[in-house]
Amino acid sequence: MTVQISGERARRAFVDKIERIAGQDLLACYQCGKCSAGCPMARYMDILPNQMIRFAQLGLAEELLSSSAIWLCVSCQTCNTRCPKGVRIVEVIEAARQVVLRTRRDHLDVRDLDPQILAKIPPIALISSMRKFTS
Ligand code: SF4
Numbered sequence: 367m368t369v370q371i372s373g374e375r376a377r378r379a380f381v382d383k384i385e386r387i388a389g390q391d392l393l394a395c396y397q398c399g400k401c402s403a404g405c406p407m408a409r410y411m412d413i414l415p416n417q418m419i420r421f422a423q424l425g426l427a428e429e430l431l432s433s434s435a436i437w438l439c440v441s442c443q444t445c446n447t448r449c450p451k452g453v454r455i456v457e458v459i460e461a462a463r464q465v466v467l468r469t470r471r472d473h474l475d476v477r478d479l480d481p482q483i484l485a486k487i488p489p490i491a492l493i494s495s496m497r498k499f500t501s
């Protein structure tokens with residue numbers, strides 16, 4: 367008999383995984399937005415730090431893991447210091463990166479890069495951007 371995992375169970379499993387890796391209670395976040403208001407990288411992100419937490423709360427795995435924002439976070443900790451609920455946003459974002467990295471999926475495809483730019487990038491920077499670009 368084939369056992370189908372319902373969408374709800376898959377979402378719950380994703381929430382559990384992020385909470386376990388990050389060591390955080392995602393429901394502690396009440397979406398005040400203070401993390402995003404202080405984030406120096408927010409202007410470059412496709413989704414804001416509070417939205418990353420919201421996606422994680424809701425178990426929206428694909429939406430969170432496919433965002434460029436999880437890779438643009440520079441782990442400066444500003445959001446962590448601003449959160450009135452003590453949510454460690456940086457750890458949640460790192461958990462999202464870890465989930466991607468554990469699938470051994472590259473988040474940068476060198477074939478998408480301009481050949482002229484590619485020729486100037488030091489190989490170590492290229493590898494770091496593909497696989498190790500995390501805190
Ligand atoms: S500052 Fe904390 S409580 Fe407010 S949105 Fe960000 S994570 Fe949630």
Ligand code: SF4
Nearest residue numbers: 405439440442443445
């Ligand atoms: S740690 Fe990341 S998400 Fe938090 S303020 Fe810094 S750049 Fe923004």
